[in-house]
Amino acid sequence: MxxxxxxxxxxxxxxxxxxxxxxxxxxxxxxxxxxxxxxxxxxxxxxxxxxxxxxxxxxxxxxxxxxxxxxxxxxxxxxxxxxxxxxxxxxxxxxxxxxxxxxxxxxxxxxxxxxxxxxxxxxxxxEIPEVTDDDGTVVRVVAGEFWGKRGPVDGIAADPQYLDVTIPAGVKKTFKIDTYRRAFAYVFQGAAAFVDASKPSGVLLEKEVFGQEVNIRDLSGNRTVVRFGSGDEVTVQAGEEGVRFLLISGAPISEPxxxxxxxxxxxxxxxxxxxxxxxxxxxxxxxx
Incomplete structure (x- = not known):
């Protein structure tokens, strides 16, 4: 509250x-x-x-x-x-x-x-650009650049990339992420499995809400935060109902x-x- x-x-x-x-x-x-x-x-x-x-x-x-x-x-x-x-x-x-x-x-x-x-x-x-891929994936680019589009939110110190991503049921998609940046996803509709390139074994990174690692067969569902490591890409496998999530990254400040x-x-x-x-x-x- x-x-x-x-x-x-x-x-x-x-x-x-x-x-x-x-x-x-x-x-x-x-x-x-x-x-x-x-x-x-x-x-x-x-x-x-x-x-x-x-x-x-x-x-x-x-x-x-x-x-x-x-x-x-x-x-x-x-x-x-x-x-x-x-x-x-x-x-x-x-x-x-x-x-x-x-x-x-x-x-x-x-x-x-x-x-x-x-x-x-x-x-x-x-004013927010929206791009659609051939497989039906739709991305609203709120901030930063993605697929040749730049979001209208600019001038923020964290230099964020802020994407609103919708992936249809069953579609597998890979997104590039700058290895210098901190990145997380927030699922708010449907479910998906997230695999980070920094985990080559195929094990998902921890879901912050549970504080534990999960098997790749598990899906991140509604109201789940998934935090990523230092890999340069994230692969998303949408569940049976598809998935909609925010994908956000920014440059660390590293100050007290x-x-x-x-x-x-x-x-x-x-x-x-x-x-x-x-x-x-x-x-x-x-x-x-």
């Missing part, structure tokens, strides 16, 4: 920040009825991070201390660089059936950008992390300064 009472599934976060560096937290917020999400995420602060919010169903009305106001609909993206400090709110509303579904990913900022000016952008669904709720800095002293700024009204800094 987060915000004022939003039920969500946390894929990872508030654990070992090195495990998914440069990413800090990943939430899947979905509900079948308004009581699951309607209280939303009222005004709250962020400092030292960037967030990508991806809406699949319903809408999210948002506002921030920069004066931005808007509504994210199905397929839309919100990118926010909190930098030196921002206050914002996110209030979800369901679709015609009362359903709400979306994701939020937190990316860390390196020490050199922790106190950069806040930035913000809304990206409409129609001091984390308290919505504020992520490098040292405890910087966290204490942020708390003091909140108390004395200096959390929002003038733009440089």
């Amino acid at each position: 987060e915000g004022a009472g939003v039920k969500l599934h946390r894929g990872f976060g508030f654990g070992d920040p090195e495990a998914f560096d440069p990413f800090l937290l990943f939430d899947d917020f979905r509900g079948e009825m308004p009581s699951d999400y309607i209280k939303g995420f009222p005004w709250h602060p962020h400092r030292g991070i960037e967030t990508i919010t991806y809406v699949l169903e319903g809408t999210v009305e948002h506002g921030d201390s920069l004066g931005n106001r808007g509504t994210l609909g199905a397929g839309d993206i919100q990118w926010m660089t909190a930098g030196s400090g921002i206050m914002h709110q996110e209030m979800p509303t369901g679709n015609a059936k009362g359903q709400m579904h979306g994701f939020q990913l937190w990316g860390n900022l390196p020490s050199s950008l922790k106190m950069t000016d806040p930035r913000y952008q809304d990206i409409a669904s129609k 992390v001091a984390w308290h709720g919505p504020i992520v800095m490098n040292t405890r002293e910087e966290l204490m300064q942020a708390m003091q700024d909140l108390r004395n009204g200096t959390f929002i800094r003038p733009a440089h």
